[in-house]
Amino acid sequence: MGLRDVVIKEARPLPVLLLVDNSGSMANEKINTVNVAIKEMIAEFSAIKNAKGKISIGVITFGNTVELVQTIDKIENVNIPEFTAAGKTWMGQAIDMAVDMLEDRDQVPERAYTPTIILLSDGLPSDCPGKMDPQNYDFSQWEPLQRLHSSERLKKCPKLALGIGEGTNYQMLNAFINNPEIPVIRANDLATITKFFQWVTYSISKRSVSSNPNEAVLEDPKQRFDEDEVAYLMGLV
DSSP: OOGGGOOOOOOEEEEEEEEEEOSGGGTTHHHHHHHHHHHHHHHHHHTOOSOSEEEEEEEEEESSSEEEEEEEEEGGGOOOOOOOOOSOOOHHHHHHHHHHHHHOTTTSOTTSOOOEEEEEESSOOTTOGGGSSGGGOOGGGOHHHHHHHHOTTTTTOOEEEEEESTTOOHHHHHHHHOOTTSOEEEESSHHHHHHHHHHHHHHHHHHHTSSOTTSOOOOOGGGTSOGGGEEOGGGOO
16 A cells, blocks of 8 residues: 555544623623633644644624624634624523534534533623523523534534623523533623633643543643632632
């Protein structure tokens, strides 16, 4: 067999899907900080060498509309526009779109490693019944989250969430994560948004070069965040 007969197998995809709140309350400094942090994350991913899991990125925004701004694609093909902020928070529609994408074998092939889903938001979903009385609503019963967590393909997906500012409902974001060992990160200032993306970048980069990229590799949040920047499920009221 000659060299021409050798087929070099490409690394299996390691999908990362971002759900980005670009509602009106995210305007100005918040959304600008997110724009910069995502660019830095992509640059770091692009520099990874000899990865066993080839990182691919997709982005859904939810504000005035729910938009697929980047299909799940190889990192070298990713071209994410600058986000602007306006309108309401159609998060439920964005989660439904994410489930549709990640369950689609044409978009995420069977050979792909377990995806990671990352949610950024600074408020309550506009399309959730719990919006009217969030303190007495069980967000785990919200239909988009039930669909996400009952999906056979997505049950074991690592889910990470960043709450930005005082309007965030942490019960809802913890219901999205659905894992008491993984906290929601609280961004009480813009610096924490940057730290969150550095945490995500480090953790996914480590996972991509690990011996088994199907296993989530998360840096201990205590190594990067202050105590008031983490919100664990059991510690919420």
